[in-house]
Amino acid sequence: MGDKHQALKNGFLLISEIAVLLMQSGANTKRVIDNINRFSSVLGFKSYALISHKSIIITLKTENQSDQHSYTNVIQIPAYKINFYIVSEISRLSWIALEKQWSCKIMQQKIEVIKNQQLYSYALTAFFVSMAGASFAKLFGGDYRSMIISFIATLIGMIVAKQAQKYFLNPYLKTYLASLAASLVASYGIYLHFGDKAHIALATSVLFLVPGVPLINSFNDLYNNHILNGSVRFISGFMTVLFIGLGLITAMILFNTKL
């Protein structure tokens, strides 16, 4: 009896960690549930999960019907931080684990390795995201000058977002400050009359903040009948857009930008 409960508890610790990691990293609800089921079937348990935006409830049950034990607990999801490496590697791991029937301990070690993987340095990320900002300026019909403004504005916005993440817990406040910083730089470009199409940079400098992942995941959840999670994701994406817009408007008022 004691052994069984210890095994259930250890299984819960592993599976809840996986579920939290997946939710944090930007997986849709169906993927999280599929992964929970796969990992618990490797351990020989049945799983039932209730997933919401901020917390997850998981019940694990032993397969044996006549002498069934169960373990239920709640786990909180900390701040969301998109990381597709974790999503993709955990999904892959679940299939391998199913094939090779790994034990709880081995999976724990593998998850630990995936979790601590550092992929891209901050400088590289900042550079490529700023290049993306410059690309947007080109795609929206800008010239090379607006691309330069967009690059610099995105870079400054990225730095502010990084710093804000250290000091503030509220993600929307972070979005607001980053959007404000980026559009202030872009507004300064307009103020200096840097090229005829400087106003395009103002639109593209804040695009790196656009909540693409929550919005796409929201529709994905809605299609898969996870209506509650889908609406929550949509509203949180919408809130982010609102705060981006607020930052943009603040900068335009401060610079008295007339377009």
Next chain:
Amino acid sequence: MTLELFPLLVNAFWSGLAALGFGILFKIPKRLMLTVFVLGFLAGFIKFYTLQLNWDIAIATFLAALSVGFLAVAFAKRVAKPTVVFMIPAIIPMIPGYFAYQVILNIQKFIFLHQSSTDFTYLNQIFYNGFMTLIILFAISIGVSLPMLILGKDMTKKLKE
């Protein structure tokens, strides 16, 4: 009507680069960097090609998102990685940022520049750009999810085998 290939390829290139930038922001696995660039490139190519044919921007976006969705499912089968991982970065360059920006710009004008009561230019602009933003977002999300809904179960079976 002549189609200009060079500007088309240039735009597609920048679209691919934007996709790659977002891929790195979302920390895609390193092996997928080229795939994401190619998907972004193709999405940009299809979108700007259909725009050159004078098609509506919502339809152009829908077609581009649809092809990204199908290609993502095909790639996912090949490398055994979830579709979202390269799908989302590839479609982000198509997000209607410029329309959304126009909405905010016109809201600001509407509030701070007092118009005469017969002039509805700003209101017009707010509604036009607002609905454009919504329709394009909808086109992206449907276009990109449709292939997964059609082929989704098929893929999990294939992976199991």
